[in-house]
Amino acid sequence: xxxxxxxxxxxxxxxxxxxxxxxxxxxxxxxxxxxxxxxxxxxxxxxxxxxxxxxxxxxxxxxxxxxxxxxxxxxxxxxxxxxxxxxxxxxxxxxxxxxxxxxxxxxxxxxxxxxxxxxxxxxxxxxxxxxxxxxxxxxxxxxxxxxxx
Numbered sequence: 001x002x003x004x005x006x007x008x009x010x011x012x013x014x015x016x017x018x019x020x021x022x023x024x025x026x027x028x029x030x031x032x033x034x035x036x037x038x039x040x041x042x043x044x045x046x047x048x049x050x051x052x053x054x055x056x057x058x059x060x061x062x063x064x065x066x067x068x069x070x071x072x073x074x075x076x077x078x079x080x081x082x083x084x085x086x087x088x089x090x091x092x093x094x095x096x097x098x099x100x101x102x103x104x105x106x107x108x109x110x111x112x113x114x115x116x117x118x119x120x121x122x123x124x125x126x127x128x129x130x131x132x133x134x135x136x137x138x139x140x141x142x143x144x145x146x147x148x149x
Contacts, residue, residue, distance in 0.1 A: 042123070046089040049133045053083035053111065053118065054126070056143045082143045083129060085109045092133040104136045112138040112146065 046052045057080070060068050085107050093103035105111050118131035140146065 039124075040086075043086060043128070044130075046087055046092070046130055048089045049091045049094070050089045051092055051105070051131045051133055051136070052086040052088070053113070053129045053131055054086050055080045055129060056082040056084065056110070057126075081112055081115050081137075082140065082146050083111055083113060084143075085111060086128070088133075098134065104133070105139050110140040110143045111136050112140060 043052065062068065085105055088107055093099045113129075113131055113135050114137065117135040118129040120127055120129050122128075
């Protein structure tokens, strides 16, 4: 196998992009816990029974090593049914009659939700969703367990 030549200006752009911390980085790294406190403080706080979710955008490189375009990744994040629970409203899962066995998910879980569930909005290079607590369909241990193609 031969080495691939990457021009210096492209390597520098990639290094600068990798160093920048933003919501988009959380998608790429698949680890939203890497968001710094400044980023988290700028996110809206869900009210009532709502849950703030960061939709999963999928990998930035295919299994064959092909880099995915930004537009493709944006499309994937809009159509995904998997997301990371960033925070929960104060009344989420508080109705004991509706949730007799307790909460269906917690902060830090990867969840499955309906394709058209929740309110979508964009911030700093990413999209977030606000879901109602009863719109969570399942909890996942690995977001890659669900096919995104």
